[in-house]
Amino acid sequence: AQRVTQPEKLLSVFKGAPVELKCNYSYSGSPELFWYVQYSRQRLQLLLRHISRESIKGFTADLNKGETSFHLKKPFAQEEDSAMYYCASPQRYSGAGSYQLTFGKGTKLSVIP
Amino acid sequence: DAGVTQSPTHLIKTRGQQVTLRCSPKSGHDTVSWYQQALGQGPQFIFQYYEEEERQRGNFPDRFSGHQFPNYSSELNVNALLLGDSALYLCASSPTGGLVGELFFGEGSRLTVL
Secondary structure (H helix, E strand, O other): OOEEEOOOOEEEEEOOOOEEEOOEEEOOOOOOOEEEEEOOOOOOEEEEEOOOOOOEOOEEEEEEOOOOEEEEEEOOOOHHHOEEEEEEEEEEOOOOOOEEEEEOOOEEEEEEO | OOOOEEEOOEEEEOOOOOEEEEEEOOOOOOEEEEEEEOOOOOOEEEEEEEOOEEEEEOOOOOOEEEEEOOOOOEEEEEOOOOHHHOEEEEEEEEOOOOOOOOOEEOOOEEEEEO
């Protein structure tokens, strides 16, 4: 079964400092990975997916198959980045759209002004 | 579109009681999944409903059951509540043909079992 591991429960950085939120995965086949974010008093929402290779709110994540990692990075942290971040991977079943997401335990990012 | 809506937002029950949580998916979404999020943990998959049937189920006992209605809304029922059932219950919806991995979550129902 797919597993995603987020080794850090809490990460504190100063505003303007680089951020790296770690995610490691165990996967059979071609990995699919996502980052979800939950800001204070808001619902859980998709931040970015590995296949899009795009930057969302300044965040990027690169899939490193050799290290089985999908770390989330941002060069300069902003106060509004403070949130819970979850790495997730789908476990597919037969049937179009049939899958479940497996989430890591999450990392709380705190950006210090 | 209000997005995914869940009710109630908070509730308190005692051990042995039963609870029903409700979810209305985002407009145009026909698939509803339920997740349990215990304190300090990531969401854990309970089950998924599609076309009014349970399509997939996670590692949860039969005390957890659900239903999907013709309008795609869904209920999660938990019988014989245990203290360990205290958690945030999240409903997520997605459309057939939607991007894999993109779920739209509600704000959750926080259940406390005393």
